[in-house]
Amino acid sequence: MEFEVGYMLSLIIVGLSFLGFFLSMMIDEVNRKKAVVIFILSLILFGLGVYYYYVVGLWQKESGGPSVNKLNYYLHVYRPENQTEIPVLPFQMEK
Numbered sequence: 001m002e003f004e005v006g007y008m009l010s011l012i013i014v015g016l017s018f019l020g021f022f023l024s025m026m027i028d029e030v031n032r033k034k035a036v037v038i039f040i041l042s043l044i045l046f047g048l049g050v051y052y053y054y055v056v057g058l059w060q061k062e063s064g065g066p067s068v069n070k071l072n073y074y075l076h077v078y079r080p081e082n083q084t085e086i087p088v089l090p091f092q093m094e095k
Helices: 002-027 032-063 070-075
Strands: none
Touching: 002 032
């Protein structure tokens, strides 16, 4: 359960950074300097969120956590070590 909480917190941080991006676009109409500052802070927050997601994935890999989510599988953050099975297509199955 602790891995899921870590993933959710990192995705919340990334979501807050996107809100900062949108806010900087809106403030750009009024004050350009403030918009640039908010945009840079949002980039930093986005980087921290992605790094936190990666760290939680490494922590899950080292601890041998039982649950693997599909996003980590496709991002190559966490994959189980026993991936030697060749997938069988439906038309190749014996009846």
